[in-house]
Amino acid sequence: MTAIPESAAEERVRTAEPRPVITGIPQLHLVAAPARKRGFLGTVITCVALFLGSILTAFVLNTSMVSTAYQIRDVQREISVAQAKEATLSDRVMAASTPEELLTRATGLGMVPASQIDHVDLATGKIISGNEGK
Numbered sequence: 001m002t003a004i005p006e007s008a009a010e011e012r013v014r015t016a017e018p019r020p021v022i023t024g025i026p027q028l029h030l031v032a033a034p035a036r037k038r039g040f041l042g043t044v045i046t047c048v049a050l051f052l053g054s055i056l057t058a059f060v061l062n063t064s065m066v067s068t069a070y071q072i073r074d075v076q077r078e079i080s081v082a083q084a085k086e087a088t089l090s091d092r093v094m095a096a097s098t099p100e101e102l103l104t105r106a107t108g109l110g111m112v113p114a115s116q117i118d119h120v121d122l123a124t125g126k127i128i129s130g131n132e133g134k
Contacts (some may be wrong), residue, residue, distance in 0.1 A: 095101060117130035
């Protein structure tokens with residue numbers, strides 16, 4: 001099965017000229033392939049570019065790390081100052097919360113100790129005198 005009709009194939013076979021026959025040993029000579037030019041300058045430029053790129057990358061990373069280290073140090077200093085202030089304020093609150101200090105400040109404000117203490121019973125709504133329980 002061919003795409004060429006039989007009549008065209010038969011015609012080509014009939015009209016084909018015979019090939020010439022080669023006799024003897026052909027005279028062939030070995031020819032060396034041309035040497036490829038090696039781009040020495042291109043190789044040097046590529047190596048220098050890679051070297052400078054790696055140095056630049058290391059410089060940028062080092063600078064970034066140093067900058068980050070300074071930021072961390074500054075934040076740690078701020079935290080230390082805030083912790084010191086918090087400790088100072090906490091000590092002041094503790095000192096002001098002692099019973100003796102509260103009594104001194106209340107007396108300074110003109111307060112006097114209560115002579116009679118009354119309570120309100122929330123269930124019944126009655127006022128209970130502090131002396132009744134004794």
